[in-house]
Ligand SMILES: Cc1ncc(C[n+]2csc(CCOP(=O)(O)OP(=O)(O)O)c2C)c(N)n1
């Protein structure tokens with residue numbers, strides 16, 4: 568069930584470069600619990616897409632199953648949407664991306680949806696470098712089915728059920744790095760200053776972008792003994808840097824020495840400005856990023872911010888050398904080249 572928002576908007580509300588109001592990027596009223604971190608992530612997605620001035624009808628939002636996967640109903644009502652099956656968002660996204668390369672793909676998933684039932688699918692969508700931003704709303708539990716521990720729950724963490732998690736946790740950002748992801752970030756639903764630029768950068772990134780967002784479940788996993796609670800995450804956040812997204816290319820092209828600020832040019836000409844860089848960490852070096860994650864985990868810290876980026880990696884269409892147009896724009900003749908052409912193709916395999 569979803570609830571419609573009132574159609575009223577302030578007559579003087581700001582417009583973006585295309586003349587859209589922020590309201591044009593909203594969806595239905597949320598039916599999640601009051602205070603759920605997921606709602607703040609939806610709000611950040613709305614603001615990021617509004618500020619990037621992406622036409623809402625050129626966006627496709629795809630999700631699995633869970634409270635997290637319900638959220639696409641709450642943003643961008645005028646976009647394409649597919650609320651799929653538990654853990655299967657990556658394969659639906661793969662079909663969509665391959666069929667139409669011209670849309671902006673936003674995948675939304677939960678830690679249960681991704682790190683358990685969807686783990687195999689997640690691994691392959693990373694290694695294929697699908698051109699999408701994949702947002703995990705990570706609360707360390709299965710919120711929709713009443714708070715069972717998920718595979719990202721830290722060992723020893725105790726939620727509302729009162730039992731410590733017995734198994735070691737899966738770090739999705741660390742895993743994505745190991746699998747070769749070209750953009751890996753982590754953030755917190757309660758920190759929109761950090762989250763919005765990361766979402767914008769993830770959308771602008773060519774290829775697969777993972778944003779693992781800690782998003783407390785106020786109903787089942789926000790106890791003082793839970794490492795995915797608002798208090799714990801706030802107290803243990805260690806930021807790699809302060810990220811600022813600059814949509815149009817500016818004059819700054821300096822090469823940086825370690826410890827200084829860094830400007831990363833994205834494929835579409837936009838820039839990611841990183842300031843206050845943590846020492847001993849290079850966001851363009853995969854080993855350095857993996858090391859930073861391990862070090863933070865050992866200390867019990869939550870490493871947030873942009874963790875790794877490689878703007879030059881080949882994305883799935885480049886790897887497969889696919890046709891440059893969406894399949895639904897191809898003519899009958901292009902899709903069915905005729906008997907003579909097919910005979911020639913078949914002959915090439917003999
Ligand atoms: C095939 C299948 N198995 C199990 C379920 C039950 N189920 C629904 S949501 C869910 C877990 C959701 O957890 P998560 O992805 O972390 O999302 P959250 O609700 O915490 O946002 C499960 C196990 C299902 N819907 N389909």
Ligand code: SF4
Pocket residue numbers: 598599600602603604605634635706710711783784785786787
């Ligand atoms: S059960 Fe948890 S994850 Fe689900 S809506 Fe409520 S607070 Fe959010």
